[in-house]
Amino acid sequence: MAGIRFQSIRKVFGKTVAADSVSLEIRDGEFMVLLGPSGCGKTTLLRCLAGLEHVDGGRVFIGDRDVTDRAPRDRRIAMVFQSYAVFPHLTVFDNIAFGLKMQGRPRDEIKRRVEESARLLELTDFLKRYPAQLSGGQRQRVAVARAIVMQAAVLLMDEPLSNLDALLRLQMRAELKRLHQEIKATTIYVTHDQVEALSLGDRIAVMQSGRIVQCDVPMNIYDYPANKFVGGFIGTPPMNFLPGVVHANGDGPTVVVGESHLAPAPAFAHALSAKNGEPILLGIRPENLTLAPNQQANTIRARVRVVEPLGSHKLLTMQVGTEISKVSVAPDQRVAPNEDVWLHFDPEKIRWMDAATGEAISATVE
Ligand SMILES: Nc1ncnc2c1ncn2[C@@H]1O[C@H](COP(=O)(O)OP(=O)(O)OP(=O)(O)O)[C@@H](O)[C@H]1O
Numbered sequence: 001m002a003g004i005r006f007q008s009i010r011k012v013f014g015k016t017v018a019a020d021s022v023s024l025e026i027r028d029g030e031f032m033v034l035l036g037p038s039g040c041g042k043t044t045l046l047r048c049l050a051g052l053e054h055v056d057g058g059r060v061f062i063g064d065r066d067v068t069d070r071a072p073r074d075r076r077i078a079m080v081f082q083s084y085a086v087f088p089h090l091t092v093f094d095n096i097a098f099g100l101k102m103q104g105r106p107r108d109e110i111k112r113r114v115e116e117s118a119r120l121l122e123l124t125d126f127l128k129r130y131p132a133q134l135s136g137g138q139r140q141r142v143a144v145a146r147a148i149v150m151q152a153a154v155l156l157m158d159e160p161l162s163n164l165d166a167l168l169r170l171q172m173r174a175e176l177k178r179l180h181q182e183i184k185a186t187t188i189y190v191t192h193d194q195v196e197a198l199s200l201g202d203r204i205a206v207m208q209s210g211r212i213v214q215c216d217v218p219m220n221i222y223d224y225p226a227n228k229f230v231g232g233f234i235g236t237p238p239m240n241f242l243p244g245v246v247h248a249n250g251d252g253p254t255v256v257v258g259e260s261h262l263a264p265a266p267a268f269a270h271a272l273s274a275k276n277g278e279p280i281l282l283g284i285r286p287e288n289l290t291l292a293p294n295q296q297a298n299t300i301r302a303r304v305r306v307v308e309p310l311g312s313h314k315l316l317t318m319q320v321g322t323e324i325s326k327v328s329v330a331p332d333q334r335v336a337p338n339e340d341v342w343l344h345f346d347p348e349k350i351r352w353m354d355a356a357t358g359e360a361i362s363a364t365v366e
């Protein structure tokens with residue numbers, strides 16, 4: 001077992017900066033999720049760690065070993081690739097056994113370890129089959145079994161569930177979580193599925209254009225996004241954003257959004273007062289907006305455009321001034337399209353962001 005440390009990693013392909021000064025520490029046994037849109041550099045970072053790419057700058061450590069100049073085979077890493085491939089001409093047993101055979105392990109050790117990995121991934125009944133005789137999910141489990149059988153210090157998984165349908169994905173997600181609880185290998189798991197990231201990660205590192213923009217435990221990423229990009233990437237539907245202008249006077253600041261004055265939570269009073277007269281961005285999640293029966297403090301007039309009953313809740317698409325916001329309400333909330341309503345903004349749930357940079361404004365901790 002071993003922790004991992006990326007220290008100012010830089011990787012350039014022609015004019016593309018795929019990793020731009022990435023520093024990240026992953027603790028021994030931790031499950032770290034790399035999350036970000038297509039092309040942001042997730043696979044590149046894994047390949048730099050595995051030794052499949054040469055870094056253009058920075059150092060990579062596994063445990064206390066600097067492995068930056070080591071060959072892939074010296075790094076004790078097992079990887080499940082994004083385009084997971086199993087050997088079609090080998091049985092499930094021989095697919096899982098492949099790496100151990102390459103290492104020249106004794107036959108009885110191979111048998112024992114393959115059977116153990118197969119048990120962990122519930123493949124015991126399929127060991128004699130060929131990949132063509134398996135479902136997509138079973139084949140993907142073979143790819144994972146083939147990696148974990150190596151008992152590497154570090155397990156890298158690059159979108160291992162990407163080829164599965166929604167239901168299988170859900171099943172495999174829970175299975176991977178159980179698997180990690182059992183084998184406790186230091187794991188980096190790449191996905192662009194934010195639900196998967198929230199579900200699996202001990203921590204999530206959110207990437208954008210070759211950089212890590214935020215790294216924290218899932219609920220902090222969700223509740224306290226570091227900027228507009230993170231808030232807008234995580235959550236289904238994602239965070240709503242509305243433009244406003246700060247008005248500060250002797251009673252403390254308010255933020256004018258459309259025709260309403262919203263009173264920010266006390267922790268933001270100081271930071272917002274300093275922005276008197278400046279534009280600002282209000283961020284709030286759909287479940288933190290409620291319908292109020294009439295005009296009250298911290299309400300804004302809005303018109304219901306679309307009502308979608310989704311079983312566990314109703315999703316409303318609202319016109320708020322010139323902006324569209326999504327609101328999640330209880331399934332029995334009575335509301336109809338084209339109705340004008342008052343939307344209540346819970347001040348404690350509002351995240352204020354700099355209008356120009358999109359960076360979150362920090363609360364003052366008393
Ligand atoms: N071998 C390469 N040659 C040139 N450019 C590359 C190479 N590999 C990656 N890139 C570029 O580097 C950037 C990061 O690519 P990377 O594969 O790491 O993204 P990713 O986050 O894994 O995306 P996805 O979610 O689509 O798999 C992209 O702009 C990509 O086009």
Ligand SMILES: [Mg+2]
Binds near residue numbers: 082
């Ligand atoms: Mg990738």
